[in-house]
Amino acid sequence: MNSAVKVYNVKKYFKKTGKLIEALKGVSFEIKRGEIYGLLGPNGSGKSTLIRLMSTLLYPDCGRIEIFSHDVFEDENIVKRMINRVSVEASFFMKLSAIENLRYACGIYGLPFGKSKEHISNMLEQVGIPKNRFNDPLENFSRGMQQKVAISRAFLTAPVLMLLDEPTTGLDPKAKREVQSMVKDIVREHDATVLLTTHDMEEAEKLCDRISIIHHGKIVAEGTPENLKERYSAQTLEDVFLEAIGVKFEEADEDE
Amino acid sequence: MNKGDILKEFYAGLAVVIRNFDLVKRYWKWEIVFFAYTIANTVTMGFVGKSMGGGNRTILYMIIGATMWSYLSVLFEVLAETVAWERWEGTIEYTFMSPMKRITHLLGTCGFAIVYGMLRTFLLFIIVAPLFGINLGSMNVSATLMVLAIASISFTGFGMMGAVLPLISPEKGVQVVHIFQAFILMISGVYYSVNVMPKWMETLSYFSPATYALEAMRKTVLNGEGIWSIMDKLAPMALMGMLFLPLGLFIFKWGERFSKRKGFLKRNG
Numbered sequence: 001m002n003s004a005v006k007v008y009n010v011k012k013y014f015k016k017t018g019k020l021i022e023a024l025k026g027v028s029f030e031i032k033r034g035e036i037y038g039l040l041g042p043n044g045s046g047k048s049t050l051i052r053l054m055s056t057l058l059y060p061d062c063g064r065i066e067i068f069s070h071d072v073f074e075d076e077n078i079v080k081r082m083i084n085r086v087s088v089e090a091s092f093f094m095k096l097s098a099i100e101n102l103r104y105a106c107g108i109y110g111l112p113f114g115k116s117k118e119h120i121s122n123m124l125e126q127v128g129i130p131k132n133r134f135n136d137p138l139e140n141f142s143r144g145m146q147q148k149v150a151i152s153r154a155f156l157t158a159p160v161l162m163l164l165d166e167p168t169t170g171l172d173p174k175a176k177r178e179v180q181s182m183v184k185d186i187v188r189e190h191d192a193t194v195l196l197t198t199h200d201m202e203e204a205e206k207l208c209d210r211i212s213i214i215h216h217g218k219i220v221a222e223g224t225p226e227n228l229k230e231r232y233s234a235q236t237l238e239d240v241f242l243e244a245i246g247v248k249f250e251e252a253d254e255d256e
Numbered sequence: 257m258n259k260g261d262i263l264k265e266f267y268a269g270l271a272v273v274i275r276n277f278d279l280v281k282r283y284w285k286w287e288i289v290f291f292a293y294t295i296a297n298t299v300t301m302g303f304v305g306k307s308m309g310g311g312n313r314t315i316l317y318m319i320i321g322a323t324m325w326s327y328l329s330v331l332f333e334v335l336a337e338t339v340a341w342e343r344w345e346g347t348i349e350y351t352f353m354s355p356m357k358r359i360t361h362l363l364g365t366c367g368f369a370i371v372y373g374m375l376r377t378f379l380l381f382i383i384v385a386p387l388f389g390i391n392l393g394s395m396n397v398s399a400t401l402m403v404l405a406i407a408s409i410s411f412t413g414f415g416m417m418g419a420v421l422p423l424i425s426p427e428k429g430v431q432v433v434h435i436f437q438a439f440i441l442m443i444s445g446v447y448y449s450v451n452v453m454p455k456w457m458e459t460l461s462y463f464s465p466a467t468y469a470l471e472a473m474r475k476t477v478l479n480g481e482g483i484w485s486i487m488d489k490l491a492p493m494a495l496m497g498m499l500f501l502p503l504g505l506f507i508f509k510w511g512e513r514f515s516k517r518k519g520f521l522k523r524n525g
Contacts, residue, residue: 014519055353059516080355091346091523095282107271108354110264137282
């Protein structure tokens, strides 16, 4: 089985203040097993909607998504065991400690407490959380540290597909670099496939094997970073974006 | 489901219970504030009973209403606000994308609510009883515990139905839950007998498990009646439990599918 993810003609509409908004207008793409696939687009382009569809949190209005040959909506429970996610917000019980949050995260995936205790400590150490902070409430952690705990939460359940939804947005440059290198290391170590959404061109180029550019709910270009630059005779991915869309990246933001 | 799957669901349910106790521990200051509020309410009702005359029996009538309502409210609120709480904390997407079955999620929440509610009610009674010199000499302990157990099951189903409101209406759901709760308080004879209400309201009261729970509790605590003599209260309560639990789960799952179509299954902000 070479394909990890197949997305066929997925459409999603939302009603907002009486207006019908087309968040995704027939998106199709494929991710190969073991690949880090980047979805690059401005705010409101449909990246998070796609991630939420793959996370089983949304139903599509049209189309089909397969994860390791399982339909996300028909085989929801099988798919749920295969995936995990890191989102732009760390999304924890902030008053609880890293240990308490991760113990809950392991538990709801059916992992026994005895076994998970050691597993959690090892994972936290691996992402660089000092042992003396394990029992501190997460509200006392920096954004970068919270995001590292979020990454360890996602990998604790040994997912074969990792959905990274803007995991470095809002981090300072040092924390961003640390999280990026951690993602690369852990992904290789766990032999996972990754879908990374980002609006950071540098990050996409650094981490991704292949990239799609999404705009107004449509994929407008796809290829390896080198391939895309060559195709659009561009120096950077920002230039690729300008050529493919006709607008500068920073001017392309839409309302979510 | 094989043995391995059952174990996984057991660990998942236990994780929900432990997480809720972890949250109680971390929010202990708020726990004290809300508990002080419950004590004040219960004591007020005790004094209302005292001012009405009738001695120990009237005071106890009111205090049973207040403590039982406090217990049922905890069950209902913990369940009904389970979605709203996670939406506010920002963890809702992680909980709902986990492979834990929805029934496990909800029963784990119920398990916590029952243990937490019982401990809280027991503590409340220990604090309030000496203030009024309450005599529990005539209480039938086993029948009282049976009432609590059956009331818990029927109210759990009720809570599951309530929990769907914040799921399908992120903005107004919690407020509607509180309106629903106030309505149950009004029709269930918490502080008065249901026969003082107009006939149509009295008819409505028969659809609330709290009505039977309160009537049964007063009989076992005040008159020392046994299980057989309160069977007319236990049977409808048990029937409601059998009906409301699957109905609550069905409604919740419908609400979840609705939210997934509309895109409501996400954190605040």
